[in-house]
């Protein structure tokens with residue numbers, strides 16, 4: 001739906017793409033009658049005459065039930081409440097988008113160095129709307145805004161309104177998608193930036209394959225989940241051209257982890273500038289193109305220079321060594337804190353709770369650190385049984401109709417759907433296949449922890465002539481490499497050899513990490529090593545931390561837990577000083593068990 005005809009703009013019957021045509025406003029006065037001075041974007045319906053400056057929008061956004069002549073953009077019905085917004089001043093009605101004012105065009109051109117034709121191409125428009133204004137005089141005010149329109153498959157999905165003082169507002173209830181997403185659908189390369197003006201800056205220097213992330217420097221990349229296959233899978237090169245402040249660097253790290261470090265080139269702008277638009281304004285188009293050209297090519301696989309590690313080095317430089325993330329279990333946090341890019345190996349006698357304790361670690365990382373997890377756990381099938389176990393830990397009580405409500409059922413299923421993915425490759429359980437699926441989970445869903453439970457379910461293909469020790473060394477190397485390249489924590493469950501009975505007591509000896517069946521390389525090559533040791537006669541489970549590769553992540557020691565059979569949770573406790581005495585809750589805790597919901 002458009003008004004081109006009504007406005008006298010001849011589009012020669014075309015309905016999509018960009019074109020030039022004669023300007024109905026100045027053509028009659030022109031001596032060069034052949035000059036097609038009007039640029040028209042038939043997708044965004046915007047037009048601009050490079051001769052007389054006439055510009056505007058011929059769009060009539062004809063959503064369902066809309067008629068010709070209806071306002072351009074209708075606010076979806078407000079969802080949720082906005083307490084700072086007095087009811088009478090709530091944005092209401094349909095703020096109509098129209099042509100940019102002369103002042104706006106001049107400001108974009110002179111202050112941001114974005115030429116008018118780029119604004120037209122990108123469908124930037126004008127609207128006067130009520131904006132939430134922060135500061136002393138909190139409230140809503142009517143403001144003249146630039147409208148950045150977010151299209152997907154040519155359809156308007158959302159609009160970001162921006163006033164001259166950088167107040168922003170998105171359409172309520174509308175989907176958040178990257179800005180200009182249609183432009184990168186089939187391109188071999190693309191540029192990711194952190195703001196609409198940075199995207200327009202690249203368009204101004206001739207790169208159309210640029211998108212802006214939807215939530216600024218927020219490194220929670222939910223939007224990437226649904227776009228990673230359709231828009232990024234085929235990309236050969238992805239330029240990350242985000243801000244150089246701390247948040248921007250965090251975003252950059254997460255983007256390259258999700259999109260694959262081996263095809264991401266990170267753009268920098270020199271000491272003085274923090275983003276693409278600043279560089280364009282200060283140094284001009286050639287400098288911006290040069291910054292793109294100079295972005296380091298991903299390193300040759302297996303080789304590293306300080307430049308390749310610049311981002312991580314900078315983090316180290318600014319924040320020092322990390323001490324790893326805590327699980328929120330005081331006795332264990334004291335001796336072990338986990339970090340991505342590492343391998344944690346878990347062993348213990350069959351039935352002592354290795355898988356259960358691994359689930360405890362995973363769910364604590366999900367609920368406390370907002371991580372996402374992937375499992376290769378063929379033992380834990382059918383998968384719904386495993387989910388039911390995870391649900392019990394999350395809810396704090398049994399996952400059965402008599403104990404949980406329908407609302408809890410829905411909540412926990414929603415939560416797990418967003419956080420946990422299981423890999424069960426059809427028949428092909430080779431390490432290569434399992435890790436390649438896990439890598440897809442990193443790219444598509446941003447998992448940060450990947451569990452292999454247990455080692456012996458992998459279809460190990462030991463090359464002829466290789467010893468078992470040599471093979472396990474190379475297996476552990478593959479896990480370490482996967483963990484490092486994908487910034488994931490890999491958790492490997494591995495069984496011990498058959499343990500002897502202790503003379504006299506006939507109790508099975510507690511294995512150590514060196515007892516893992518096959519080779520000492522499990523212990524030698526892991527970053528963290530723990531043994532799960534269930535001591536039923538005392539009513540406790542010991543977690544023996546036998547190794548943390550670096551001191552900043554902990555030290556050797558053990559932590560005692562009570563296991564709650566109703567929800568599968570491990571609660572820290574103080575072990576009885578002598579057999580037969582009562583287990584006590586952990587220092588300061590009132591109860592031995594916890595049943596409060598985690599989600």
Ligand SMILES: Nc1ncnc2c1ncn2[C@@H]1O[C@H](COP(=O)(O)OP(=O)(O)OP(=O)(O)O)[C@@H](O)[C@H]1O
Pocket residue numbers: 348349350351352353354355356357379495534540541563565568
């Ligand atoms: N301390 C405990 N007290 C009672 N039951 C437990 C305890 N720890 C685990 N369990 C239960 O024992 C069963 C086996 O646990 P899990 O599968 O985690 O052990 P595992 O060490 O991984 O065993 P395997 O080596 O056979 O895979 C599960 O049903 C689990 O809920």
